[in-house]
């Protein structure tokens with residue numbers, strides 16, 4: 001989660017007080033969300049398959065892919081809103097700073113159980129182990145790569161481990177709405193979950209300013 005995204009996902013409901021429950025960041029990758037939120041007293045566990053590697057290995061991988069990721073963004077500049085972040089160069093600097101914050105926190109966070117190597121659609125957590133699960137730039141974004149069955153299993157798994165789930169954004173790579181939203185909503189509602197869409201005050205992927213919130217009915 002980038003520095004702005006993490007605020008969006010947490011602040012929409014909790015602007016006044018901050019979130020005091022147990023938070024799961026699913027697919028957090030090399031983002032600074034866990035370090036940032038932990039410093040502010042939040043209880044956060046991040047899970048991602050890359051956490052099976054050491055900080056050194058993750059750092060090496062970031063260095064290898066950094067230029068390529070920026071080059072792809074440069075080629076697809078029209079797909080993004082250059083507003084809070086104004087250039088590809090600035091995006092690179094913001095992302096790199098976040099990744100360094102993550103790398104500095106990763107060894108201690110792992111020792112404290114804040115970084116867990118795990119992946120959807122099967123997570124190593126008890127039912128309702130968390131009050132809130134956040135998932136940014138994974139589900140729906142990689143629609144082509146992950147497929148519909150994966151999305152169905154993944155949203156149900158997030159709902160198993162958390163009282164509330166927030167997913168952002170709802171667009172696939174390339175900027176079209178994910179084709180799996182409707183099916184996931186139907187599945188979740190059939191399972192007795194309340195699903196709402198909220199506009200968020202952050203839009204980097206053009207048109208990507210919607211978040212899906214899923215709650216157990218009655219909460």
Ligand SMILES: C[S@@+](CC[C@H](N)C(=O)[O-])C[C@H]1O[C@@H](n2cnc3c(N)ncnc32)[C@H](O)[C@@H]1O
Pocket residue numbers: 001002005026027028029030031047048049050118119120121135136137138
């Ligand atoms: C584009 S990054 C997003 C990172 C962060 N959430 C953010 O918004 O900046 C996608 C992340 O999802 C992780 N990932 C891929 N497949 C996953 C899975 N099945 N379960 C959980 N995380 C997964 C990747 O390792 C990567 O760190």
